[in-house]
Amino acid sequence: MRRFAVALGLVALLGAGGAQKSGGVLRAGMQADPVGLDPHTTSATATRNQLENVYDTLVRFDSKGKIVPSLAQRWSVSPDGLTWTFTLRPDVRFHNGRALEAADVVYSISRIKDPAVKSPRAGDFAVVDSVTAPNRTTVVFKLKQPFAPLLAKLAFTLNVIVPKEAAATLGNKPVGTGPFVFVEYIPNTRMVLQRNPNYWERDSKGNRLPYLDGITYIYLPDATARTTALRAGSVDWIEYVPAADIQTIKNDPKLDVVGGLSANFRSLYFNLKEKPLDDVRVRQAIAYALNPQEVVDVALFGAGGIVAKGTTIPAGGFYSYDKSPYGKPNLDRARQLLREAGYPNGFTLDLKVTSTYDFLRAPAEVIQAQLAKVGIKVNIQAEEWSVYLPNFIGKKFVATIIGESGQGDPDDFLYNPFHTKGGGNYMNFSDPTLDKLLEEGRATADQEDRKAIYDRAQERILQLVPMVPLFHSAQYEGLATYVKGFEHFPNTSYLGLRTTWLDK
């Protein structure tokens, strides 16, 4: 009997030590204010990150990048890939008390598509012919053509489901179905969110989410100031820890850093209309001469990025391709290719970069040194972001270092930058073979078939080298050790705050 009591006590003790506690307000140090509060009319990451826990999407990405149910508990696709049917959870309420209905999903998607709303993501649903609600819990999407990335677009946390009656005031007072309720926003000072006691989601043990009583976002634009605020204890959690501060925080026993891979790519872009970059041998020579590992080690302190092993898709994912012929410098091969192309003594390459972001400017100097070894003289031109961006979009560059952020679908990483009609194809690059593969990838729903197609597409990209992928920017969040349960998402998303709790 006594032994039993001891055992019981032990179990109780262990339980107390391991289980999460509810309560407490997380003070989060953020880099920037939201750009407007209406999620449908902005593309700002700051707005998305600070409001994604006020809203829900139809489906969502988990921390591994897999699509999982959210407001829709299940879905199916017709064999021709043209009809998608989603079944909604029955137990969801908006923060204003009204129950979620299929009509709200129809309204939200139509709102994003409506030209009058001026959503920057109207194009996400361009292939959607119609959205209908045959009953209160069923939503049917009819597409003009098969479009496998539809789920990824629906999971994007600015494409959220809003209640129609609140649409006119969403810019001042967000109303969603998410785990936190919007309380107030004071520009440059703070945004306050409060726990939604009626939130539908439970953890694996059946406890209600979220654990926190609330989140207060505090705006600290200066990166060093954010780190200092965390070290001094005036915030519990910060975003965008600069690479140079990671070690400082790790050395502090009361603090920790989580994070790493982020869904993006940074590449050396070529303008294929410019000589001598119109010659594929010259582009290959540059790719053979570069050493991306050294770029990461020197320009990014070894911590700010993860070396690109294949193309634009980060390594380790289901669609990643790792049979790149480049990566380790092969100077003999590079010189040979330059000779074949008619540049045995190299040439001068104008490299335009932005001076505003260190992670895009510093690699230029490393590249300059690396290409000098094969006789290519790199001429660096640095421009402030507001000057650089219009030049880049207007394709007024010979070579440049930049990249884009994706979400989880390979289509984001491949179609946009490399298809002839891709919105992110700033290289004047056009290859009918690749276009065909990328279109096939869009229309194929089966994952294995899709992977085979995208493998061939990436092999083709590496052959033609319209850009040399250098690295994937890493993203880190800093936190006090009593902040538990926070998980880093690789797609710049703070959905991990839903399961965060404070052990103090």
Add this chain to the structure above:
Amino acid sequence: MLPFLLKRFGLALVSLLGVLVLVFAMVRLVPGDVVTNLIGLEGNVSPERREELRRLFGLDLPLHVQFGQWFGALLQGDLGTSLRTDRPVLTDLALRFPVTLELTLFALLIALAIALPLGVTAAVNRGKTLDYLASLFALVGIAAPSFWLAILFILLFSLKLGWFPPTGYVLFSEDPLGNLRSLFLPALALGMSLAAATTRIVRSSLLEVLSLDYARTARAKGLPERAVVYRHALRNALIPVVTVVGLQVGNLLGGTVIIEQIFGLPGIGRFALEGINLRDYPVVQGAVLLVAGAFVLVNVLVDVLYALIDPRVRFE
């Protein structure tokens, strides 16, 4: 006195008009494009849509028409709408100006609280150790840039000693004491160079006055040194101090830009900087106009104050 005031205010209005034209022209001379900045790289936006946005913002109109529209609205008290957030510029300025004003006045107060006693002490102890220490302070204070001091103060007072929060702003209406605590370090960093410069002026001005005939007369009729310094000399010695301090308030206002950024304070400077980075014209114009207006107003006040202290000025 009245003609003097009218003349000063008239000149102030002319300077403000000049600022208006200059600011309007300058923000547009800087290369960069607000529409591209707003859309960014990842927005899925066609060239036609970009043109439409430009038209909606009125950026396709000739410059003189744009200026006329802005100036017309300004006369009715409308500073326009931020292209980025769609909020009225005036609302945001009204929200932020108190922060910048409080920071500036706090810095001024700290500067005077340091400079007056230190300057007087240095003058009275001329050539002694205290004088040299005060001069050393003045030298270091003038040489050290405020942003560098700010970082040092954060390291010492926040991280090491934990006396003040390193960053962030507390609303006065919610916690007056916390508000002062959150502004103390920024105000100290901002006010340091003014404190140093003022120490030197107080010292040299007081020394000059103390060598004048009436100071000698005061001493000769047997007044104690304390009375000579504080009752007779100091008042006259402060005239040049008022001028210099008054003009320096404008520099303090300008200095808030970097200090607000470092300490994460929601003031005008940070607002203007965000506007500049995005080429959000109405925001930059509004913020610069407000700071310039404050600058001009302070100058007029200094002139008036000067006339009050020193009657000779009025009759020139």
